[in-house]
Amino acid sequence: xxxxxxxxxxxxxxxxxxxxxxxxxxxxxxxxxxxxxxxxxxxxxxxxxxxxxxxxxxxxxxxxxxxxxxxxxxxxxxxxxxxxxxxxxxxxxxxxxxxxxxxxxxxxxxx
Amino acid sequence: xxxxxxxxxxxxxxxxxxxxxxxxxxxxxxxxxxxxxxxxxxxxxxxxxxxxxxxxxxxxxxxxxxxxxxxxxxxxxxxxxxxxxxxxxxxxxxxxxxxxxxxxxxxxxxxxxxxxxxx
Numbered sequence: 313x314x315x316x317x318x319x320x321x322x323x324x325x326x327x328x329x330x331x332x333x334x335x336x337x338x339x340x341x342x343x344x345x346x347x348x349x350x351x352x353x354x355x356x357x358x359x360x361x362x363x364x365x366x367x368x369x370x371x372x373x374x375x376x377x378x379x380x381x382x383x384x385x386x387x388x389x390x391x392x393x394x395x396x397x398x399x400x401x402x403x404x405x406x407x408x409x410x411x412x413x414x415x416x417x418x419x420x421x422x423x
Numbered sequence: 424x425x426x427x428x429x430x431x432x433x434x435x436x437x438x439x440x441x442x443x444x445x446x447x448x449x450x451x452x453x454x455x456x457x458x459x460x461x462x463x464x465x466x467x468x469x470x471x472x473x474x475x476x477x478x479x480x481x482x483x484x485x486x487x488x489x490x491x492x493x494x495x496x497x498x499x500x501x502x503x504x505x506x507x508x509x510x511x512x513x514x515x516x517x518x519x520x521x522x523x524x525x526x527x528x529x530x531x532x533x534x535x536x537x538x539x540x541x542x
Binding site: 315344346348350357358359360363364369401403405409410411412413414415416417 | 462469470471472475483485486519524526527528529530532533534535
């Protein structure tokens with residue numbers, strides 16, 4: 313089973329909005345509303361920003377939102393801030409044989 | 424506040440077995456609501472799910488690693504463990520332990536521990 317597909321990099325200026333896509337198949341992203349998104353700063357552990365496709369954990373800014381269309385999930389960050397510069401990974405439940413797939417990661421640069 | 428802490432050797436020789444432990448504090452590993460898993464990240468690369476375990480002992484593995492990986496749990500001591508046998512340089516990575524939902528959405532992560540495979 314291949315990893316989920318993410319763009320290698322995205323960038324935006326402070327205050328702008330950006331969207332990171334995560335493309336899978338009808339066997340994973342397309343079949344379940346079970347995509348999570350993780351933010352990882354250099355040398356740090358990943359932090360969950362979105363789970364179950366659209367839900368935000370307590371303490372995560374409402375500038376982060378998740379959505380899905382077909383086999384592609386998306387993470388949108390509005391009102392970009394310098395502290396948002398990090399790597400972002402998507403992850404999807406993939407059923408009772410594969411279980412979990414991660415995306416390859418996207419480096420977000422705040423210009 | 425739930426905390427997870429990985430521990431184990433930072434250097435393993437090729438063909439030997441990598442062994443790590445994740446100690447859980449601030450919560451019970453026997454909670455019926457959560458699973459406990461391992462994820463790794465080779466230097467400069469992305470995340471790879473290794474596998475997960477439920478407190479009852481039920482295990483779920485990445486099919487690409489399943490033949491070399493064993494995850495176990497000790498509910499009396501509130502920790503779970505990872506063993507990867509026959510390691511090669513490709514197993515060099517930061518290894519994270521994490522708590523997840525039954526659909527493997529991970530909410531709490533350990534700080535990670537670097538394991539290098541080298542003679």
